[in-house]
Every structure is written in structure tokens, then in C-alpha cells.
Amino acid sequence: MGSEGSIERSKTATPGKAIILALGKAFPHQLVMQEFLVDGYFRSTNCDDPDLKEKLTRLCKTTTVKTRYVVMSEEIIKKYPELVVEGLPTVKQRLEICNSAVTQMAIEAAQSCIKNWARPVSDITHLVYVSSSEVRLPGGDLYLAKGLGLRPETQRVMLNFSGCSGGVAGIRVAKDIAENNPGSRVLLATSETTIIGFRPPNAKRPYDLVGVALFGDGAGAMIIGSNPDPTIESPLFELHTAMQHFLPDTEKIIDGRLTEEGISFKLGRELPQIIEDNVEGFCEKLMKVPGYPQNDYNKMFWAVHPGGPAILNRLEKKLDLLPDKLNASRRALADYGNASSNTIVYVLEYMLEENKKTRKEDQEEDEWGLILAFGPGITFEGILTRNLAA
Template sequence: MGGLDDAQATSSEKAAPGKATILALGKAFPHQLVMQEYLVDGYFRDTNCDDPELKRKLTRLCKTTTVKTRYVVMSQEILKKYPELTLEGTPTVKQRLDICNDAVTHMAIEASQACIKSWGRPVSDITHLVYVSSSEVRLPGGDLYLASGLGLSPETQRVMLYFVGCSGGVAGLRVAKDIAENNPGSRVLLATSETTIIGYKPPSADRPYDLVGVALFGDGAGAMIIGSDPVSETEKPLFELHSAMQQFLPGTDKTIDGRLTEEGISFKLARELPQVIEDNVEGFCEKLMGAGGFGKEWYNKMFWAVHPGGPAILNRIEKRLDLVPEKLNPSRRALMDYGNASSNTIVYVLEYMIEESSKIKEVDQDHNDWGLILAFGPGITFEGILARNLTTSV
């Protein structure tokens, strides 16, 4: 591909032969919907904390995150059954995993069923499963429970990605792309499922960074079907996955630091995280776009499906790449409606991307279909896919 001419030539074509495509999307959520405006009072009530300074800090954070609503597994019933979850320093990893293991499987099954229904082919046509979660620990893993719950063939080939955090959805997509392109005729189910109960803790002046997670993170599940050479009679490809890339930044392994302890998962997000991403995102994008013959002059001609780690990260990317504000609308909408739901969130972003691109097509017949799918996680690890939006093809 040589950039402008080739991209325009392929803008109205269907998926390229042999290239992996996303064939369907699905999502699912727990039943508890949290309105951000009520979160602070509820959280401090549930944890029996009356620290006014921490309450003021969380109130400020809840406004700056731009989140409006989130879904969570945590409920009054769970707190009543496990009151020790609100007690500082209490070993509760067993209780948390009892809750999380069941919850993520239930949500993953629901999201996958929604995705398979949208896909339109029978569940027996799924040949591979990629399962992503940072919210459970068990042997056998959640991939087996999901496969059993969906009624997948015992010969379905499974891959698990555990504890890759916010980059997990795009990492799973990269793995699914490789599987689909190297196994002609295969159909890969990618499922992600997350809950914050694994790291739920009472507020503490010793852990002020925990409040960022309280104000930002949500629960849910996502699913995609990936395959190459779509069957025209039964499948409608959404995105072609052209090239994928992963890169970690040496010396940044403590910037996102998560550990499984007796009290569940403990996370620390360093203040410099948005700056580190800003400093490195342009070089990463240039390498990824170079695989398709695109240069930086294409930034505002392409779509941007970016995992919304938080508003600061989105703002830094927008500033660094000089993007017009509407380019990150799908990411900002996903953050507003669902919070940062870790690996799941890229599914929600892609759904909004399809919705927004249809509006663009109505007013701009010369639109460009190419874009980037991006996420950032522990490492710090960058995950990216150069993709083509096939829903806008004429």
C-alpha cells in the first residue's frame, strides 16, 4: 500500500483476502448501575468511613474523570454476605475470588451470546477461543468455564490472557488476528470480562491513589468474532485488521503496578502515566501506520479507536497528535457511559465508532476508512492495530 492513492482505491472494497476481520461485537454488564453523582456518598457509607478530606478528594476526582454512569458487580447483598471486604487489612482474597470467578464467567457468557447472535452463525462454527481477564484466578481458567457455558466443542482451541489490564482487549484482538489468518476457515471468539471487586477496598489516607480507581473503573464484558474471508451470504465484516503491533517501554514497569495480595489486587498508577504515554504515542503510531504506507499527515483523516484509560490520557494524545476533538468522541463516550472497564472497553469504543462513522458518511462522501485501534497497559505496553472500517464502504 502506498498511502493516499491505495487507501482511496480500497475504501469501497470488501475485506482483503486472507486478512482477519471483526465479524460481530457483543457486550454485557452486571445489574447494578451506578450514577457518578451518587457514588461518593454510597462508597463512604458502604465502607463506614467519615474522613472529610478523602471524601472531598473523591468528589473532585469523580468530576474530572468525566464518567457519568458505570455498571458494577458490587451490591448490598454482597456486602451483607462479605462485610469483611470493607475492613482494612483483612485477608479476603478467597472471598473475592469466589465472587469474581462466578461473576466474570456469567458476564462473559452473556456478552458472547449477544455477539454470536449478532454474527448469525451457529455456535458450533467457532473453532478458537481467546479469553481475557484481570479479575479472576483459578485452575482450570475462565476459558474452560466460558467454553462449557456456551456449549463450544471440546475441540475448540483455547488461549488465555491473564492480568494484562487495560491493554488486554487489543492484545486479545492481536492474538485472534494471528489465529484467524493462520488457520483458514477458522472463527475465533474473543471474550473479555472484568470486575473491580478483585481490588475493592475502603478509602485510606495511606493509599490516596486508590481513589482514582474508585472514580474511574467499571465492570462488564465484551466479545468479538474474528475471521478471515467472510462468507458473503451470512457474515457482515465490521473492521479489517491490517497490521498489529505490540511494544513495551523499558524502565516503566512500576508506572502501572499491580499485585495480588491477601486483600485482593492492589494497584498503583503513577502520576507520570499520562505523560509517559504522550511522550511515546507518536513514535508508536508512526511505526504502525507505516505498515500501511501512511504518514503523520493522515492523523486527522483516520479514525481513532483508543482505549479510554482516563480523560488525561485522551487529552494528552489529542494534544500530542494535534487531533480535532471529534476524533476521540467514541472513546470519550465509552468512558462517560461505562467508565474504564479495563480490557472490555475497546469493544464499547468500536460500537460507538461504527455509530459515529455512519453519521460522518452521510455528510462526507470522501471519508477515509482507515484508522487505529489502540490501548495501553502494564509494562508500560502499547498495543495497536491498523484497521479499516468496512461499515462505511459504499
Template sequence: MQGGLKKASPGKATILGLGKAFPHQLVMQEFLVDGYFKNTNCDDPDLKQKLTRLCKTTTVKTRYVVMSEEILKKYPELATEGLPTVTQRLDICNKAVTQMAIEASQSCIKKWGRPISGITHLVYVSSSEARLPGGDLYLARGLGLSPETHRVMLYFMGCSGGVAGLRVAKDIAENNPGSRVLLATSETTIIGFRPPNPDRPYDLVGAALFGDGAGAIVIGSDPIPSIERPLFELHTSIQHFLPDTEKIIDGRLTEEGINFKLSRELPQIIEDNIEGFCGKLMEIVGYSEKDYNKMFWAVHPGGPAILNRLEKRLDLEPEKLGASRRALADYGNASSNTIVYVLEYMVEENLKMKKENQENSDEWGLILAFGPGITFEGILARNLAV
């Protein structure tokens, strides 16, 4: 992975490596409906029709999932309405997210190119597990990190968790000269898997949209020349929550796992507030709303409606959200992980343009995600590979 054509600003955090990992089960979207209804012993034709329609509108083509026929044979109660199953779910989830996080982190550290002993801090993000000690400790043990590694755990932040993790890792890297922070995200939908129910039409959105996986990023300031290759500089990060929107994304841990309700108003609320939020970051480099198309856009793809509204509101050229749409099609909305996949696709696109001797002039851009709260997370970033 090449990079580092532009020099990072002294003392500013940079992304030094990216990695990802997935469970073995690949689901083709066209076969999802039949499999889901068979596995949950449901034969409601109306619900089946609704899910079929949703599967097309999500634009997802493939997803990876931990759930399998073997798991359902061992835990048939997961497909039965109303049974207390949180213990069983966590038994599966806790183990699965650790394994995926280890694999993503190993891939990332390999691309970073320095020994694992160089990792000084760990930021671990998940909305798919719950235990004491937390997944951060199991990941540190599984990777063989030093017992002196400083650990931070971000739980239940949903889709904004990946960019929140980047914000925290940036602060750590910049306040601890010489440090190297491993950010790991890991998610599985088993924590919220449920049979279809006509009383819960919003469950079908999750069934059509969400995927499993893990992501990892190494972050540090002042990259070592000829050893580390910085990909993006994390210049400025901000967070903003919208008062009185707590019920728009409503998730609760119950005896049956996590129950989510997503309001139909979500895309509209994001659209109504996106310009003001982005403006705060853009003005730092003297950009205004006329400059949206002069920037790159690494946006967490919560769903096609959010991307479509953002594109229309900001009058973005279609290719600006290309990496986000590609990540959504290939992996679904994998919650906190997805921003890692978006950034990887952006790096890939940079390399392709370089090989074809095409100029990529988007030096500045935004890394964005939206989560429960409703919370906006944003980072003004520099593409160092242009």
C-alpha cells in the same frame, strides 16, 4: 448491524460481530461518593472531598458494578481494612466474570449471525479472576462450545488486554483458514475493592474511574458473502514495551485482593511515546504525522488525561476521540472490555452518518491501548463500513 460496503483483503482478519454485557447494578457518578463511604463505614471528610473532586474530573457519568449491598452484607470483611479476603473475592469474581462473558458472547454471536458451532477458537481475557481450570473453560462450557475448540487465556494484562486479545485472535484467524475466533473479555473491580485510606490516595482514582462488564468479538478472515458482514479489517498489529517503566502501573495479588498503584507520570509517558509508536503502523499505508486527522482513532480510554494529552500531542480534531470519550462517560474504564465499547460506538456512528447521507472518509485508523509494562498495543485497521 450493517457493514461490508468495502471488501476485506483476502486472508486478512476481520471483525464480524461485537457484543457486550454488564452486571445489573448501575451507579450514577453523582451518587457514588456517598454510597462508597457509607458502604465502607468511612467518615474522613478530606478523603470524601478528594473523591468528589476526582469523580468530576474523570468525566464518567455512569458505570456498572458487580458490588452490591447484598454482597457487602454477606462479606462485610471486604469493607474492613487489612483482613485476608482473596478467597472471598475470587468466589464472587470467578462466578461474575463467567456470567458476564457468557452474556456478551451470546449477544455477539447473535449479531454475527452464524451458529455457535462455527466458533473454532476462543481467546479469553481477564484481570479479575484466578483459578484452575481458567475462565476460558467455564465460558466454553457455559456457551456450549465444542470440546474441540482451541482455547487461549490471557490473564492480568490490565487495560491493554482487549487489544492484545485482538492481536492474538488476528494471528489465529489468519493462520487457520476458515476458522472463527471468539474473543471474550470480562472484568470486575471487586478483586481490588477496598475502603478509602489516607495512606493510599491512588485508590480513590480507581474508585472514581473503573467499571465492570464484559465484551465479545468474533474475528475471522475471508467473510462469507451475504452471511457475514465484516465491520473492520485488522491489517497489521504491533506491541511495544517501554524499558524501566515496570513500576508506573504496579499491580500485585495479595491476601487482600489486587492492589494497584498508578503513577502520575503515566499520561506524560504515553504522550512522549505515542507518535513513534503510531508512526510504525501509519507508514505501512504511506501516512505521516500530517495525516493524523485523515484516520479514525479507536483508543482505550484509560482516563481523560490520557485522551486529552493524545489529542493535544497529535493535534486531533475533537470528534476523533468521540467514541473513546463516550465509552468512558457511559461505562468508566472497564479495563480490557472498553475497546469493545469504543468500536461499537464507532459502528453506530458509521450507521448514523450513512442514514444522513454524510460521507465518512476515514477508511484507515488505529486501535490502541496502553497497559502494564508500560505496554503499547496497536492495530492498523480498515473501516469496512465507510
């Protein structure tokens, strides 16, 4: 943040500042319509508990999710029937599925991103890979580098188990790399699947149903670098100031543990309230740049990871945002569910799409905005950002 000086209103990229130059995404082939999820889930898990079924039906409506992509399929359950049997140790089988699936999705998302970037893969100098869905040595970063044909000199960083804040954490790390290595081009890739935590319904774990109703699978990718080549590269978002902040004594609110049956998650009901109580102070710190008009939130764009509708609603209310300010986040949630670290890529894509429809000449409003995500810790990740897209 230090020496940026007063903010300029020009759309020209700031020399030396990291910029998102391309986006890409990928999904597994299994598309789930939310209206058919309940029957499919209870059928595949051989469960016939009417109370749990009714609860999941209600949750599916309140999440606002319409469609999601998932790796889980009838073929997988036939091959690994133990996945739907309560109490069996299945972490080996889950990782066997997840490690392969997340690598393939990450490769496809990165290939899409590189195609949009329009420079050769050999120009990538660094790789940042984010996932909460795999555990292995060597890590998925190496398998992704191999699958893409990256040069052996490519410098790799892997972020594990950052959950929903992982995508923005990855952007922050890629920003630091890009700004401290002139000429570098950083590929950021994220990839997630819910199979690592897929479990049959159990009346003793009603909170599991929240995950069933909310989470989806997929992958995302970005190319990040500074001083773009105007003859080839198309700047999208300038990453001005990045910040991470954790809230002391909240580590049990989002609690995930790797067990013999995969990852077990618990989400505290107080999570939306905690975010509401702390989000404005966090945003104010991010916006403390000389010359920036603080607290004028409705003159900014908001790229918020949609952890769930309650979080978006609380943030909208707390900051008194206009209803359209979180359109991109709500669209991403409806179309893909909460896909953990990937979802911020989908939000940014929707934001660019909406900008093309509404942009006016000389419009200063929405040039600046915040990229936000909230994850285990509770950890806040945020980046003060400029929209450079035409």
C-alpha cells in the same frame, strides 16, 4: 506487515486478512450514577473521613464518568462484611465472587455477539479469553466454553493480567489465529470486575480513590475471521497490521499485585506524560505501510482505550487531533468508566454508531484508523485498521 503492498481504497475485504465480524457486550445489573457514588461508597465502607470524601468528590468530576455498572452490591457486602474491613485477608472471598461474576458476564457478552454474527455457535473454532479479575485452574476460558456449549475441539487461549491493554492484545492474538488457520472463526471475550481490588478508603492510600472514581465492570466479545461469507457475515473492521511495544524501565508506573486483601494497584502520575511522549513514534511504526499517507492523523478514525481523560487529552494534543476524533472513546468513558480490557469493544460500537449518522457516499476519510490501548509494562498495543461497515 511485510507483503501487503500498496493500500487499496476499495471497501472490499482483503483476502486472508482478519476481520471483526460481530461485537457484543454485557454488564452486571448494578448501575451506579457518578453523582451518587461518593455517598454510597463511604456509607458501604463505614467511613466518615471528610478529607477523603472531598478528594473523591473532586476526582469523580475530573474523570468525566457519568455512569458505570458494577458487580459490588449491598447484598455482597452483607454476605461478606469482611470486604470493607481494613487488613483482613479476603482474597479467597473475592475470587469466589469474581470467578463466578466474570464468567457469567462473558457468557452473556458472547451470546450477544454470536446473535449479531448470525452463525451457529458450533462454527466457532477458537476462543481467546482475556481477564485481569480471576485466578483459578482450570481458567475462565474453559468455564466460558462450557457455558456457551462450544465444541470440545475448540482451541483456547487465555490472557491474564494484561490490564487496560488486554482487549487490544486479545484482538492481536485472535488476528494471528484467524490469518494462520483458514476458515477459522475466533471468539474473543473479555470480562472484568473491580471487586478483586475493592478496598475501604484509607488516608495512606489516596491513589485508591482514583480507581473508585474511574473503573467499572462489564464484558465484551468479538467474532474475528478472514474471508467472510457475504451471504451471512457482515464485515466491520479489517485488522491490517498489529503491533505491541513495551517501554523499558517503566514497569513500576502501573503496578498491580495480588495480596491477601485482593489486588492492590498503583498508577504513577507520570503515566499520561509517558504516553504522550511515546505515542507518535508508536503510531508511525504502525502506519509504515507502502502507499499509506503518514502523519495525516485527522483523515483517520481513532479507537482509543479511554484509560482516563488525561490520557485522551494528551493524545489529542500531541497528534493535533480534531475534537470529534476521540468522541467514541470519550462516550465510552462517560457511560461505562474505564472497564479495563472490555472498553475497546464499547469504543468500537460507538464508532460504528457515529459512522451511520455521519457517513457520506464515496467518503474516503476515516476509512483507515488505529485501535490503541496502553497497559502495564508500560505496554502499547495497536492495530492499523480499515472500517468496512456500510
